[in-house]
Amino acid sequence: MTEQHHGERARGQLYGRRKGPKLSPHRENLLETLLPQLEFKLKPGSDPKSYFSPPLCGGGETRSVSGGGQIEDVWLEIGFGAGEHLLWQAERNPQVGLIGAEPFINGVAKLLSKLVAEPSRTNIRLHTGDARDIIAALPDASLGRVFILFPDPWPKTRHHKRRFIQMEMLDELARVMKKGAELRFASDDKTYVAYALERLMAHDKFEWTASCAEDWRSRPTDWPPTRYEIKAIRGVPVFLRFRRL
Ligand SMILES: C[S@@+](CC[C@H](N)C(=O)[O-])C[C@H]1O[C@@H](n2cnc3c(N)ncnc32)[C@H](O)[C@@H]1O
16 A cells, blocks of 8 residues: 555545435335345444345235345445346345445335345345445455445545545455455546556555456446446446455
């Protein structure tokens, strides 16, 4: 880590709105009935696999989400938006527990509306708040993968300190990630890409795995597009992968 960024930490609130336009009665109902089945209480220092057992049960109008098979690894998605990527990964990796953090309640409700049609989704757990709370509560070397996809770009220079990727956050991520675990980052904001790369390349616990331009210009096949990526309003998306050393 360079002296320049040493001691750097994100300040203030990292996200904007918690609530957007008024939700439909159906989505309000899902927040009351299905969300409590998927939300978990943070237990500082506990192995995150424990968040996937014992099986969750619930009531209300929704069918209950029960616990599934053995969870072998846990991955974390920070700011899942409407959850398309989270759901895609959960479906294709049934042995992996997917924890999603998203404070924007309309996005959470959108994911729930997809999950209700698939009550067998047992390997998803949600935190409707700041991902930093989860990371702080995790024990060392407990995550196999971390996704930070199209984080809020905070393009104004005076707001850069609100960006999720800061040296201190990378220290924390390095602490909770297992050796060899992967950190995936995507952005369509050139300045954020440069900002993130500068810090990740300077960090002695992360190694960029790209060997040619194609590696960061194109999305790998096991990485579905997110809602935000499809809009790609700020520029051409870039896909970065780092290995925890
Ligand atoms: C630009 S959106 C991208 C959403 C999604 N990843 C996508 O690609 O469609 C960034 C998201 O990150 C969430 N976010 C911001 N700060 C966060 C934090 N500290 N913890 C968890 N989520 C956060 C925001 O609420 C927002 O939904």
